[in-house]
Amino acid sequence: MPEPLVFRFDFVSPYSYIASEKIDAIAERFGRKVIWKPILLGAIFKHLGTLPLTRQPGLHDYSTNDFARSARFHNLPLNMPAGFPASSVAASRAYYWLHGRDCALARRFAHGIFRCYFVDGRDIADPPVILDVAAGLGIAAADLTAGMENPEIKNKLREETDAAIALGVFGAPWVTVDGEHFWGADRLPQVERWLERGGF
Amino acid sequence: MPEPLVFRFDFVSPYSYIASEKIDAIAERFGRKVIWKPILLGAIFKHLGTLPLTRQPGLHDYSTNDFARSARFHNLPLNMPAGFPASSVAASRAYYWLHGRDCALARRFAHGIFRCYFVDGRDIADPPVILDVAAGLGIAAADLTAGMENPEIKNKLREETDAAIALGVFGAPWVTVDGEHFWGADRLPQVERWLERGGF
Numbered sequence: 299m300p301e302p303l304v305f306r307f308d309f310v311s312p313y314s315y316i317a318s319e320k321i322d323a324i325a326e327r328f329g330r331k332v333i334w335k336p337i338l339l340g341a342i343f344k345h346l347g348t349l350p351l352t353r354q355p356g357l358h359d360y361s362t363n364d365f366a367r368s369a370r371f372h373n374l375p376l377n378m379p380a381g382f383p384a385s386s387v388a389a390s391r392a393y394y395w396l397h398g399r400d401c402a403l404a405r406r407f408a409h410g411i412f413r414c415y416f417v418d419g420r421d422i423a424d425p426p427v428i429l430d431v432a433a434g435l436g437i438a439a440a441d442l443t444a445g446m447e448n449p450e451i452k453n454k455l456r457e458e459t460d461a462a463i464a465l466g467v468f469g470a471p472w473v474t475v476d477g478e479h480f481w482g483a484d485r486l487p488q489v490e491r492w493l494e495r496g497g498f
Numbered sequence: 499m500p501e502p503l504v505f506r507f508d509f510v511s512p513y514s515y516i517a518s519e520k521i522d523a524i525a526e527r528f529g530r531k532v533i534w535k536p537i538l539l540g541a542i543f544k545h546l547g548t549l550p551l552t553r554q555p556g557l558h559d560y561s562t563n564d565f566a567r568s569a570r571f572h573n574l575p576l577n578m579p580a581g582f583p584a585s586s587v588a589a590s591r592a593y594y595w596l597h598g599r600d601c602a603l604a605r606r607f608a609h610g611i612f613r614c615y616f617v618d619g620r621d622i623a624d625p626p627v628i629l630d631v632a633a634g635l636g637i638a639a640a641d642l643t644a645g646m647e648n649p650e651i652k653n654k655l656r657e658e659t660d661a662a663i664a665l666g667v668f669g670a671p672w673v674t675v676d677g678e679h680f681w682g683a684d685r686l687p688q689v690e691r692w693l694e695r696g697g698f
Contacts, residue, residue, distance in 0.1 A: 346555040348554065355546040355548050355668070356666065356668035357668055359666065360666065360681060364681075367688065368688070484684035484685070487571070487687075
């Protein structure tokens, strides 16, 4: 049984959104599963003393154009949300709570959150918006609200972000295939080649 | 007559080396020429207050691995030179001097410098190494040495770097197609699509 890929992402990272629409199909072609792990890029940048792409000197306009162009390149809808980037803390907690109950449902919820933010432009930092995405999947608001407030779930998100830092993760999306790390949606062709050949 | 592409690069940028081996063939498939312009990334980083990839916090090991992996992905030899990065000032001046005399020869010289640095691992900051590459192309050492010391040539390199800064260039390789800018060897598939469809 081959190892699953690990797909680390932040719900407010545009390139993570792009990769989220591609990674499962790539893995599936090679008989692989994917473990999805939201992490908090903000905490990682703070730890490293780095900045998100759009706040790096000289990169704002280029990056904003490249987000949209890269989405079009992959035939994906993308509308950059007002007030980008939002906090992804609540949505990430909701994901981990759901994941503990139903992996497949958590995956559908993750797609829902990404599309809610990057297609519909809604504020995924806002709990009612998260509950709305969940409601569309038949998840009860009271359960999810309690889940997001659960100290174990809050701790899980912290632990996953700390584990990512310990692993050397400095950005997202971050795909790990048999111990090899690939940063960025633009490395998906390399991920595919790696899966195909078992390395190159 | 369609506009030529502009390919801006630094001779000590590994992703520029990768792009240098690909860009002419891509352009040619769409009946386009490419204007090659070496620029000084060091001056650009200094202007912006940014750092090369390998010196950004947390990125050194990943980047070093990715340089080699990306070269293998493109079936190109790459051996990271000792003391990377070297100064590319002298080689860039030599390029512009040659370009004023013979465009095609300058292109072959540029390939020679990239391969001398990234395949043979020789120090392209060292004038005798540059003269050696030039000698292999039948260029007389005395002429090239005088060319590299020519104040107009020194000025040309400064002007091209300043023009890149004015254009918003913050990294390399940097490919411009009909006013659209693409940063990174990993954007070559988008360059190709842009050429194919006249935008997307």
